[in-house]
Amino acid sequence: MSSLYIKTVAFEGIDIIEVEAQVHIANGAPSLTIVGLGDKAVKESRDRIKAAISSLGLALPAKRITVNLAPSDVIKEGAHFDLPIAIGILAAMNIISIEEASKYIILGELALDGRILPVLGVLPTSIYANTIEHGLICSVYNGQEAAMSSSEIEIVAVENLQQLVNHLKGIQFCKRPEFDASVFNASGKFYGDFYDVRGQYGAKRALEIAAIGGHNILMYGPPGTGKSMLAQRVLSILPQMTPAEILQTSVIRSVAGELRDNTFSAERPFRDPHHSTSMPAMIGGGKNANPGEISLAHNGVLFLDELAEFPRQLLDSLRQPIESGYINVSRANKHVTYPAKFQLIAAMNPCKCGYFGIAEKECKKVPLCAQDYQGKISGPIMDRIDIHVQVSNFTPSLDDDGSDRGEKSEVIAKRVEYARAAARERYKNEGISLNSELIGDQISKYCVLSIKARDIMQNAIDKMDLSMRSHNKILKVARTIADLNKHDVIEEKDLFEALAYRSKLVVKG
Template sequence: MSLAVTLSRAQEGVAAPQVMVEVHLSGGLPGTHIVGLPEAAVREARDRVRVAIQNTAFEYPNRKVTVNLAPAELPKDGGRFDLAIALGILAAGGQVPREKLDECEFLGELALSGELRGVPGVLPALLRARARGRRVVVPRANAAEAALVADADVLVAGHLAEVCGWLRGAQELAAPAAVVQADDDGHVPDLIDVRGQLQARRALEIAAVGGHHLLLVGPPGTGKTMLAERLPGILPPLGESEALESCAVRSVAGQPVDPAHWRRRPFRAPHHTASAVALVGGGPQPRPGEISLAHNGVLFLDELPEFNRHVLEVLREPLESGRIVISRAARQATFPAQFQLVAAMNPCPCGYAGDGRQRCQCTPDQIQRYRARISGPLLDRIDLAVEVPRVPLAELAAPRGPHDEDSAIVRERVIRARQHGLMRAGRSNAEINTRELERDCALGPAERRWLEAALERLGLSARAYHRVLRVARSIADLDGGAPLLDRAHLAEALQYRRF
C-alpha cells in the first residue's frame, strides 16, 4: 500500500488544531506536490525533506509524491510539518513501519542533514495532544518547554534517524528531563527598596488584591517605575494552568521559556514609541503583542501621555474583555490578554506641576493639552489613580521603619485577602460581573445614599460606579472580608478616582 498517514498540529493563535498529513506514492513523473493551503515555508518542505531523507541513508521515492495537509481550509505555515511529512513518505514507501504512527503526533523542522530543529508553538500543541491522550515526538531543542507539561506523553529526538530507529524498535527515545523550579525571591524586585510613599504602597496592595488597573502620577524620580516593577512580587503565585497559559503565549511568539522560572508572573514594559501592532499583536501571520505576553501578569506603560493616542485606544477592548481578536482576510486569531495595567505619567509636560521643590514652567493650556492625550474612556477603565510625590531627603536617609515592609509580608496579606474573593466568585474582584457585583458588594441604605450623592457630585459614569464598588470590595477584603461595605471602604475607593 502506497498511502500513509501521520499526525501533526498547526498554529492558530494559542490554539493548535490537528493536521492530518496524508502521503500517497503513485506512478507518473517523479516529483513532490504539497496541497492543503500551505504557506511558502511549507511548500519549501519538499526540498528540505528530500535532502534530509537522503542524508539519513534512506531512499527518496523515485515516484510521484502527493502530500495532503488536511483540513484544507486551515492555513499552514512554518517548518513544523517537516518531520511528519518525512515519516509519511518513508512509511508509504515501506521503509519504516506504520504501527506507531497512528498513536503519535510529530512536530519538528528538518535540517538538510536530517537534524531536528526546534519550532515555535510546541506548548499549545502539547496541551491539545494531552487532552486527546496522544503521544508527541518533538525536537530536543524544545525539550525544556515540553517538560513543563508534567503529565503529557512526550518523547524528544535530535535527528530523523533517531525517530526512524524508534519506529523500527531498534532504539528508545527519551522523555524530557523534569523541570527544577528555582527560588524567585532573589530575582524579583522587593518592595523593601521603596522608601516612604505610604499611599502609593497602599494603592499597590489594593491593586494586587483585586487585580485592579493602576495609574501613578508624579514628578520625575519619585519612584513610579520602582513601584510598578514591584507589583509582580506581591501578587499571588501563578497556578499551574495559569503559568502554562502564559508560557503558551511566549511559545507562540517564538520567545524562549525559562523552565527554572516558568511560574514567575510576566512583567512587560514596552517603550512609548511602540506601535499598535507591537502592543496588541498582528502581522500577516498573527502573532501576540505585549498585552498577550503580559497575560496573567503586569503591563507597565511608563510616560503614558507620550504613547500615540491611537495605540492607547486599542487597549480599551482588551481591558474589558481580557482577550484580543486579530482578524485578517485569510484567518482570525484570538490571544488571551488578562493583564493588570500599571501606567505612570508626569503631572505636566515639564513634570513639576505641584512639586514643592522645583517650579513648573508649563502654562495651564499646556497642562490641559498634555493630559488630554489620554482619553476619558481609557481613564474610566483605570480603577485607581494615586499621586506619587517627592520623598524628603531626610526620609530617604532615615532607618527603615515599621511601614517599610518587604514583598513577602505584603504578599501574605494579599493572598489572605484574595481568598475571600475566590471563595465568593472564584476569581478576582476586578473580574466579577454585574450580577456578582450586586451580590458581593452589598450596601446598607445609608451607604447607598451617600455613595449616590458622592458620584453625582463627582460626575462619574456607570462604569466608574461599578469600579468604585469593586475597589471598595478589595479594601474590605484587606480589612478581613466584611460582608457589607461601610462608608470608610467607599470613601477610600472614591479618593482613588481623582483623575
C-alpha cells in the same frame, strides 16, 4: 502506487487545528510536490526533507511524490511540517511502519544533516495530543515543554531523524522526557522589594489594594518620585500563579516562541513595552497574527510607563481587552482570539515638562500644558483605570535608618494573600476569584454598603457625575479595601478611600 497520511497540526492563535500530511507516490517524472496552502517555509521544506533523508543514506524513489496538507483551506505556516512529511515519505517507502507512526502527532523542523530542531507551539500540541489519546513526536529540545502538559502522554523526543527511525522500527528506545519543576526560573529581571522605596506610603497602599483586587492603577507625579520602581516591585507582593495559570501562560509563550530554550517561569508575567511599541506588537498581529504584549501579560502585569507618550490610537485599542480579558486579532486571511487578562499599571508625569504644581520648576505654559498633555489620554481609557494615585516628591533624610522605608514586601504579600483568600471563598460558586472580576448582579450582591456608606455613595453620584462604569469600579475597589480592613460590609471609611482614588482628570488645572 501507495498513499498514506501522518497527523500533525496547524495553529490558529493558541488553538489547534489537526492536519493530515497525506503522501502519495505514483509512477511519473521524479518530483516532490507539496500542496495544501502552505507558506514559504512549507514550500522550502522540500529541500530540507531531501537532504535529511539523504543523511540516512537513502534516496527518494524515482517517482512522482505528492504531499497534501489537509484541510486545504487552512493556511499552513512554519517549518514544523518538515518532520511529519519526512516520516510520511519514509513510511510510504516502507522504511518504517505506518501503523506505528500513526499513533503520534508529529512536528519538528529538519536540518540538512538530519537533526530535528525545536519549533513553536509544542505545549498546546502536547495538550491536544493528550486529549485525543495520541502520543507526540518532537525535538529533544522541546521535550521538557511537551512533558509539561501531562505525565501520561507518550512523548518521543529525539535529536535526529536516524534516532526517530530506529525508535519507530524498535531498534532503539528513546526515553520519555520527564518534566522537572526545578526548570521554573525567574525571568532574569530584578524586581526588588517595596522596602527599597523610601517614603511614598500612599502609593504603596494603593498598589497593595490593586494587588488584592486585581485593579488597574495609574500613578502620576513629577520625574524621579519612584513611580517605575514601585510598579516593578508589584510582583514581589502578588501571589504565585496556580498550576492552571502557569499552563495558560506557558501556552501563550510557547506559541510566541518564548519557550525555545526551556525558560519556564512560575512567576507572573511582567511586560513593560516602550511607548514606541507598534499596534501589532501591543495587541497582537503581524503576518502570522502572533500574540502581542497584552496576551504575553496574561495572568500578570502590563506596565505602561510614560502613559501619555503612547499613541492615543494604541491606548484606545486596549479598551476591549481591559474589559473582556481577551483580544480578537483580525487579518484578511486569519481571525484569532488570544487571552489577555492582565492587570494594567500605568505611570505618567502630570505634564510635558513633568513639574506641574511645583512652582519653582514648572514651565510658563501652565496650566494649559498639563491639560493638553493629559488630554492625549482618552476619557474611556481613564474611566477603565480603577485607581488614580498621586506620587509626590519625597525628600529623604541623609541618615538612612530605615524609618522612612515602610514594610518589606513579604509582610505586604501576606496581607494580599489573606485578602485574596477571603475573596476566593466568597466567590467560590461564582467562577471568579478577584473583586475586579465582579459583573452585573454580582456587584449589588457582594458590594453591600452600610447605611452611612449608602448615603455617602448617593452624594458622590450626585456631585461627581459618575458613569455606571465608574460607579461599579468604585464599589469594587471599596470591596477590596473592606477585605483589607476585614469588614464584612463596605463601611464609610472603606468607601471614602475608594472615592479618593477616583477622579476625572489626573490633575486639575
